Amino acid sequence: MQAGDGRTVSDQTLRGRPFLVYFGYTHCPDVCPTELARISDVLNQMSDKPIPALFITVDPERDTPKLMQEYVSSFNPAIIGLSGSRQAIDAAEKTFRVFARKGEPQADGDYSMDHSSIIYLMDKNGAFVEAFNVERAPKDAAKDLERFL
16 A cells, blocks of 8 residues: 555565554544544554554545555554545455445535444564454553554
8 A cells, every 4th residue: 555655565565564554535524533532642652752643544545645644644654644546445355354335425425434344463473463442541542552662
């Protein structure tokens, strides 16, 4: 998948460090920005350098790599916005068992995306560890993440 700076990012790129993965889209009215803010709060509590977090679009038709990076930059520099072809997104959704589907278009052509909302914690080898809970004190969640460094 592509980041806003043009580089290709994959689990191979991130090997050696644990990382978080969250699927969503930039036009999301409430859930995605709330979860990204929570992820940011946790990363800000990390004692050293925060681990990377990937925000992968479920809406590549609207979310270009550049738009994704612009969007996540308002949350935290450790969050990397990713997009790609529909095929690449479908493959990532299948790998992570993400539910995502396009909602009914409105009269103006706008639409929403229905999608699952899980934050995946991946270990330093890119293997799934657990669904990471950010609905707790950011300091507690950060201490939990630091166990994997």
